[in-house]
Amino acid sequence: MADDKMSRRDFLLYAMGGWAAIGAAGVLYAMYKTWEPLPEVKAQATTKFDLSKVKPGQLKVVSWRGKPVFVLHKTPDMKKCEDRTVAGEYTVVLGICTHLGCIPNWEADKKIWHCPCHGGEYDACGRNIFGPPPRPLDIPPFKLEGKTIIIGEEGPEYKKLMEKA
Amino acid sequence: MEKKGGLLEWLDKRLAVNALWRIMMSEYYLPKNINFLWSFGVLTMLVFAILVISGIFLLMYYKPDAKLAFDSVNKTIMMDVAFGWVFRHTHAVAASIMFLVLYIHMARGLYYGSYKAPREVVWITGFLLFVLMSATAFTGYLLPWGQMSYWAAQTITTLFEKIPFIGPDLVIWIRGNYIVADATLTRFFALHVVFLPLLLIFVTAVHLYAVRIVGSNNEDGIPMTKEEKKVKGIPFWPVFMAKEYFVMSVFLLFFFYLVFFNYNFAMDPINFQPADYLQTPMHIYPEWYFLAYYEVLRGFFFSQNLGLIAFVASMFIILFMPWLDRSPIVSGKHRPLYKIAFWIFIFDFIFLTILGKLPPTGLYAWLGLAGSIVFFLFFAALPIISKIEKSQVEKAGR
Amino acid sequence: MKELKILAVIVVLVLIGYWGIEPLAHSIMHKHIEEAIKKYNLPDFKFSDLDPIPSGLQGNPQAGKEAVKTFCISCHSVKKEGINAPMPPQAAAQSFGVVPPDLSNIGGILDEKYLFNFLKNPQKATENPKFAMPALGLSDQQAIDIVAYLKSIAKKNMSGKEVVEEGCVRCHSIKYQKIQALSPPDTMKKYLGKVPPDLSVIYKAKGEEYLHAFINKPQAILPGTGMPRVGLDKEAQEKAIAYLEEIADPHKEQRTKVGIIVLAYLLVMVGLTYAWKRKIWKNLH
Ligand code: HEM
Ligand code: FES
Numbered sequence: 001m002a003d004d005k006m007s008r009r010d011f012l013l014y015a016m017g018g019w020a021a022i023g024a025a026g027v028l029y030a031m032y033k034t035w036e037p038l039p040e041v042k043a044q045a046t047t048k049f050d051l052s053k054v055k056p057g058q059l060k061v062v063s064w065r066g067k068p069v070f071v072l073h074k075t076p077d078m079k080k081c082e083d084r085t086v087a088g089e090y091t092v093v094l095g096i097c098t099h100l101g102c103i104p105n106w107e108a109d110k111k112i113w114h115c116p117c118h119g120g121e122y123d124a125c126g127r128n129i130f131g132p133p134p135r136p137l138d139i140p141p142f143k144l145e146g147k148t149i150i151i152g153e154e155g156p157e158y159k160k161l162m163e164k165a
Numbered sequence: 166m167e168k169k170g171g172l173l174e175w176l177d178k179r180l181a182v183n184a185l186w187r188i189m190m191s192e193y194y195l196p197k198n199i200n201f202l203w204s205f206g207v208l209t210m211l212v213f214a215i216l217v218i219s220g221i222f223l224l225m226y227y228k229p230d231a232k233l234a235f236d237s238v239n240k241t242i243m244m245d246v247a248f249g250w251v252f253r254h255t256h257a258v259a260a261s262i263m264f265l266v267l268y269i270h271m272a273r274g275l276y277y278g279s280y281k282a283p284r285e286v287v288w289i290t291g292f293l294l295f296v297l298m299s300a301t302a303f304t305g306y307l308l309p310w311g312q313m314s315y316w317a318a319q320t321i322t323t324l325f326e327k328i329p330f331i332g333p334d335l336v337i338w339i340r341g342n343y344i345v346a347d348a349t350l351t352r353f354f355a356l357h358v359v360f361l362p363l364l365l366i367f368v369t370a371v372h373l374y375a376v377r378i379v380g381s382n383n384e385d386g387i388p389m390t391k392e393e394k395k396v397k398g399i400p401f402w403p404v405f406m407a408k409e410y411f412v413m414s415v416f417l418l419f420f421f422y423l424v425f426f427n428y429n430f431a432m433d434p435i436n437f438q439p440a441d442y443l444q445t446p447m448h449i450y451p452e453w454y455f456l457a458y459y460e461v462l463r464g465f466f467f468s469q470n471l472g473l474i475a476f477v478a479s480m481f482i483i484l485f486m487p488w489l490d491r492s493p494i495v496s497g498k499h500r501p502l503y504k505i506a507f508w509i510f511i512f513d514f515i516f517l518t519i520l521g522k523l524p525p526t527g528l529y530a531w532l533g534l535a536g537s538i539v540f541f542l543f544f545a546a547l548p549i550i551s552k553i554e555k556s557q558v559e560k561a562g563r
Numbered sequence: 564m565k566e567l568k569i570l571a572v573i574v575v576l577v578l579i580g581y582w583g584i585e586p587l588a589h590s591i592m593h594k595h596i597e598e599a600i601k602k603y604n605l606p607d608f609k610f611s612d613l614d615p616i617p618s619g620l621q622g623n624p625q626a627g628k629e630a631v632k633t634f635c636i637s638c639h640s641v642k643k644e645g646i647n648a649p650m651p652p653q654a655a656a657q658s659f660g661v662v663p664p665d666l667s668n669i670g671g672i673l674d675e676k677y678l679f680n681f682l683k684n685p686q687k688a689t690e691n692p693k694f695a696m697p698a699l700g701l702s703d704q705q706a707i708d709i710v711a712y713l714k715s716i717a718k719k720n721m722s723g724k725e726v727v728e729e730g731c732v733r734c735h736s737i738k739y740q741k742i743q744a745l746s747p748p749d750t751m752k753k754y755l756g757k758v759p760p761d762l763s764v765i766y767k768a769k770g771e772e773y774l775h776a777f778i779n780k781p782q783a784i785l786p787g788t789g790m791p792r793v794g795l796d797k798e799a800q801e802k803a804i805a806y807l808e809e810i811a812d813p814h815k816e817q818r819t820k821v822g823i824i825v826l827a828y829l830l831v832m833v834g835l836t837y838a839w840k841r842k843i844w845k846n847l848h
Binding site for chain 2: 565566569570573576577579580581583584585587588591592738739760761763764765767768769770811813814818819821822825829832833835836837839840842843844847
Binding site for chain 1: 251
């Protein structure tokens with residue numbers, strides 16, 4: 001088979017093997033697709049929430065894609081942060097510790113979030129102020145429609161925040 | 166394969182993979198005078214692989230719970246999961262086609278006398294595979310929890326009631342309830358997805374190993390000597406496999422035509438109605454591959470007990486082929502009498518299959534009886550045919 | 564050559580078997596259905612068994628509106644005209660077994676002749692002696708006026724889904740579309756003797772021919788069934804069945820497309836493997 005021209009035999013073998021590989025790729029693609037989230041899961045991709053339901057000083061936890069989102073109605077005595085405030089007076093952050101993914105607890109008296117796992121702490125803006133967390137709590141994509149927040153969609157307010165950050 | 170050094174040599178030292186490869190593949194010689202019917206063994210393995218793979222993907226969304234099963238199949242898998250319907254159609258059609266391939270595989274053995282010495286173990290393990298495959302198909306058929314699923318399981322499990330003394334208690338034990346219910350579904354699920362496939366794989370290995378030891382039969386039923394093998398035989402790998410690829414491709418073309426364009430025969434319309442233990446559908450019947458045995462069950466319509474005995478006998482009698490047929494001539498190709506009996510048997514089997522789906526009334530009932538009797542006559546005739554042929558051979562030998 | 568002969572034998576035997584267990588068995592088991600279809604020429608959108616509308620009779624929608632106010636709204640709502648149901652659905656279902664339908668769009672899906680007959684004698688038109696609505700003793704003129712009125716207010720060009728929602732969902736649920744029957748199952752069981760089956764995949768269970776015949780004249784196909792003849796006109800029934808097919812078999816188009824690709828792929832594979840086999844086996848003999 002060391003001819004300078006590829007023999008018909010080799011060519012056939014490669015053609016057959018290559019064609020089989022294409023078939024296998026097709027099957028793998030179908031298998032890959034079956035693992036994607038089902039339509040009803042994708043339908044939960046956004047969560048609507050009425051911000052005015054949260055009284056000043058109060059914290060509400062909203063579930064978005066199965067994850068907790070903290071909505072805190074800030075009061076003047078709390079830490080201020082233009083670049084992390086939503087609709088003027090709310091902190092809206094993903095309630096998942098940026099260290100290793102535990103859910104921090106709100107300590108109303110100290111006005112901080114305290115993570116039970118390794119003692120990380122975040123201020124009322126969601127900025128990490130103590131412990132192992134490497135960065136502030138993430139802000140989920142959101143869109144504002146009046147006092148209603150749609151979590152999971154990127155609105156202009158969200159984009160503005162991201163530019164500032 | 167024989168490359169020096171590297172992973173293969175390392176493995177060879179520890180697992181003798183080269184020897185294994187030679188025995189199973191490259192130095193397993195097949196006679197040249199075998200036709201594509203000898204490809205059906207490999208085809209069953211192909212279908213089995215398709216069943217396992219498609220089954221695994223069904224398993225990822227299927228829910229073995231009487232309340233959830235129907236919707237998990239008909240809604241989640243068929244409608245919501247991307248390409249879920251491909252896997253379901255493939256699995257259902259493969260289960261059905263498995264039996265077509267198996268029946269051809271078995272008929273090949275019957276015609277060419279492949280069950281005769283020294284291939285008894287091949288035949289027995291093959292028969293075991295048939296029984297296991299039937300059990301797998303039967304348990305799997307309950308899983309979608311449709312009306313046909315439910316009533317097939319209900320009636321077939323009821324058959325066990327007729328066993329003397331222990332019958333009634335046995336049925337309840339099998340079902341885990343007084344009727345087919347959630348408990349039945351979940352245990353059938355366990356059997357279908359774990360226990361039976363494991364057994365199938367194990368018995369297949371023995372079956373294959375046995376074929377390798379005694380060698381393939383051929384059209385003429387005359388074995389090759391060791392010397393002939395090297396000269397006249399064709400090695401399984403890569404030569405015989407080259408033909409196998411072609412046969413497989415043609416088979417897959419046919420198979421996927423069914424999967425995409427003609428799947429109704431494997432997915433009964435009645436099964437798109439959820440199981441209802443208070444209402445039996447107007448017509449119930451087993452899947453096509455059990456129809457012939459089912460017809461034998463109904464064929465002796467005047468006596469339920471006789472029907473039941475005949476039913477069990479019809480499934481197991483084929484196991485005794487090597488001992489019923491004692492003729493010194495192996496292949497049906499050289500046995501005119503046997504050939505006639507064989508074809509009568511094949512047509513009778515098809516006849517019974519067709520009758521099995523029709524209502525057992527009037528003329529059909531009598532035809533069923535006639536067909537059932539012919540079915541057993543084939544086996545009854547074997548010792549006689551053997552005797553005639555033996556004396557012919559002896560005469561010719563003198 | 565010999566191998567082709569063997570293949571031919573297998574193909575013939577398989578086809579005989581297939582013919583037996585599919586077309587033959589089907590024709591024998593579904594004989595009564597085929598016979599009914601032939602006997603009544605189903606689907607019969609002329610509703611031949613019903614009385615024709617007397618010739619020269621002209622409906623007056625305005626008069627029909629008054630007639631509806633007199634005769635119908637003690638049970639039915641006509642939301643489009645701002646007339647609400649006299650009692651809440653639950654209470655209505657309790658007393659009638661089924662929630663009386665809103666009349667806003669019903670004229671858009673029912674055949675004119677059928678509706679005329681239905682108003683005069685509901686039990687006869689539906690072929691269901693248990694049908695909840697009583698005969699109201701309308702004159703021909705009143706009946707045709709109501710028909711004209713209902714037709715005039717009904718939405719035009721309703722989609723298949725809308726037809727099914729108007730015509731079927733009063734009694735049937737469509738679970739997979741998150742559509743719940745308007746009447747609760749237990750009262751319906753009392754009224755009809757059975758909870759009507761879910762329609763999510765009914766198309767696959769019954770098939771197009773059966774549905775066309777059954778919806779058009781249930782008693783002919785399934786004598787004694789609790790399902791009333793609804794009286795859909797041709798267009799509405801075709802749309803309804805198309806919708807039932809679409810929801811039962813949402814991947815039909817994708818299936819055909821993928822199927823063609825797969826078969827084309829395998830055809831090439833057959834060619835390649837055949838060439839390979841020829842190549843390897845050429846030097847054997
Ligand atoms: C899952 C089921 C089965 C699998 C995977 C399987 C697989 C195979 C394979 C790969 C071969 C060698 C290739 C060939 O000769 O076709 C073979 C041979 C054979 N099988 Fe099976 N088989 C199965 C079921 C059966 C059944 C049900 C029977 C009969 C009751 C049977 C009887 C035989 C015989 C007699 C041979 C030897 C054929 C000869 O050398 O002429 N097998 N089987
Ligand atoms: S996970 Fe929160 S501090 Fe480690």
